[in-house]
Amino acid sequence: MEIQTKLKMEDLPLKKSIGKVVVLLSGGIDSTTLVYYMRDRGYKVYPISFYYGQKHKKELDFADLTCQKLNLSFKAFNINILRELAPSALTRKDIEVPKGIYNEETMKITVVPNRNMVFLALATAYAIGLGIREVAYAAHSGDHAIYADCRPAFIEAMRKTIELCDDSKVSLSTPFTLLDKSEIIKIGFNLGVDYSLTWSCYEGKELACGKCGTCRERLEAFEKLGKIDPIKYEG
Amino acid sequence: MEIQTKLKMEDLPLKKSIGKVVVLLSGGIDSTTLVYYMRDRGYKVYPISFYYGQKHKKELDFADLTCQKLNLSFKAFNINILRELAPSALTRKDIEVPKGIYNEETMKITVVPNRNMVFLALATAYAIGLGIREVAYAAHSGDHAIYADCRPAFIEAMRKTIELCDDSKVSLSTPFTLLDKSEIIKIGFNLGVDYSLTWSCYEGKELACGKCGTCRERLEAFEKLGKIDPIKYEG
Numbered sequence: 001m002e003i004q005t006k007l008k009m010e011d012l013p014l015k016k017s018i019g020k021v022v023v024l025l026s027g028g029i030d031s032t033t034l035v036y037y038m039r040d041r042g043y044k045v046y047p048i049s050f051y052y053g054q055k056h057k058k059e060l061d062f063a064d065l066t067c068q069k070l071n072l073s074f075k076a077f078n079i080n081i082l083r084e085l086a087p088s089a090l091t092r093k094d095i096e097v098p099k100g101i102y103n104e105e106t107m108k109i110t111v112v113p114n115r116n117m118v119f120l121a122l123a124t125a126y127a128i129g130l131g132i133r134e135v136a137y138a139a140h141s142g143d144h145a146i147y148a149d150c151r152p153a154f155i156e157a158m159r160k161t162i163e164l165c166d167d168s169k170v171s172l173s174t175p176f177t178l179l180d181k182s183e184i185i186k187i188g189f190n191l192g193v194d195y196s197l198t199w200s201c202y203e204g205k206e207l208a209c210g211k212c213g214t215c216r217e218r219l220e221a222f223e224k225l226g227k228i229d230p231i232k233y234e235g
Numbered sequence: 236m237e238i239q240t241k242l243k244m245e246d247l248p249l250k251k252s253i254g255k256v257v258v259l260l261s262g263g264i265d266s267t268t269l270v271y272y273m274r275d276r277g278y279k280v281y282p283i284s285f286y287y288g289q290k291h292k293k294e295l296d297f298a299d300l301t302c303q304k305l306n307l308s309f310k311a312f313n314i315n316i317l318r319e320l321a322p323s324a325l326t327r328k329d330i331e332v333p334k335g336i337y338n339e340e341t342m343k344i345t346v347v348p349n350r351n352m353v354f355l356a357l358a359t360a361y362a363i364g365l366g367i368r369e370v371a372y373a374a375h376s377g378d379h380a381i382y383a384d385c386r387p388a389f390i391e392a393m394r395k396t397i398e399l400c401d402d403s404k405v406s407l408s409t410p411f412t413l414l415d416k417s418e419i420i421k422i423g424f425n426l427g428v429d430y431s432l433t434w435s436c437y438e439g440k441e442l443a444c445g446k447c448g449t450c451r452e453r454l455e456a457f458e459k460l461g462k463i464d465p466i467k468y469e470g
Contacts, residue, residue, distance in 0.1 A: 125320045125347075129348055167383050
């Protein structure tokens with residue numbers, strides 16, 4: 001019997017992982033970083049986005065730009081009925097996006113009811129259809145107080161539900177659960193994320209407003225790292 | 236102090252429950268019976284249906300007929316992207332609906348990946364938007380082998396996830412989990428369900444085919460009870 005003592009080049013895996021993963025990509029900082037992160041782990045990444053009537057639909061154009069840059073096939077699906085089903089300041093013209101600090105009281109109106117479950121359910125259907133066994137999304141610690149569907153307890157329950165929904169046993173990855181936005185950006189800088197190709201502002205204007213909760217949160221996260229946010233703001 | 240010894244009529248609740256519930260209604264036997272059942276429990280019922288590209292979309296017309304009969308406001312939402320996201324014999328013209336007995340091998344192709352999680356996620360969003368704290372669907376024991384997303388383990392995981400997705404703590408009711416179709420029909424007869432206003436056949440033709448898995452299952456369930464299925468079949 002011949003014992004193999006030395007690996008040849010062709011025996012080595014070319015990548016750290018040969019897995020595929022469907023990643024929920026909004027075009028914002030967290031999910032864009034997640035795409036780079038999973039790619040760095042060796043995954044073939046299938047980003048998926050949703051148009052749900054959000055005022056800041058230009059985030060999808062930015063998601064597309066990142067996918068073009070990384071040569072990933074980008075899928076954006078229309079789930080506009082979410083606006084009809086459940087009202088929110090993010091989707092309804094008659095409800096104003098709140099300005100100022102990102103606190104519980106002012107930001108509650110930006111909750112799109114059950115958005116994450118809807119997106120994850122659809123992303124899982126997409127994964128099953130493609131024969132992919134992993135779905136990832138960029139839940140992080142900054143959202144826990146306001147958004148019930150970003151909290152660890154929800155994520156754990158969702159993980160189990162996704163595993164049970166189909167015999168192919170799809171797994172849910174949420175590597176950023178315990179990180180805050182500045183820690184995510186730090187990872188992103190190490191991975192070469194181009195943050196000029198991201199969009200966070202809840203207003204869908206030409207330039208980011210710099211005043212809404214998500215703009216403030218973004219600016220603070222860059223500031224905390226002593227880095228410059230590369231996008232342009234109003235005024 | 237005056238002690239109230241006798242309740243007056245106006246002190247009595249008019250209904251067994253004054254709750255509201257969103258019910259997933261497909262227009263088939265199980266979910267139609269569930270609408271009657273929840274109504275009988277005293278709930279104000281908000282039926283919700285989805286068009287997801289199913290060949291048997293006429294089931295939605297039947298759902299509508301039941302709602303008209305019971306004077307319920309019926310909402311049908313278009314979630315056609317499910318067909319694009321994940322292929323199935325139920326939604327794709329190029330995949331034939333299997334004929335004959337409802338066994339695991341032949342029926343696997345009728346699985347619409349993750350359909351129940353998608354529907355329940357959207358129904359929950361709808362409930363949250365309306366301030367309703369309960370969602371019901373008609374999972375039953377007959378579907379367990381083929382459809383992972385009808386099994387008790389999935390339902391329990393989903394129940395927990397729904398409870399955690401929003402601070403309003405929506406609960407999921409699945410009163411038929413342990414019943415088979417003939418037991419559901421038995422309940423339905425006691426509640427006066429008009430089964431001529433239901434549709435089950437996976438083919439979307441003028442008359443039910445009588446040959447596909449769901450037609451066979453339906454016919455067997457009526458036969459087991461010694462009852463006549465009031466709908467018309469081909470041939």
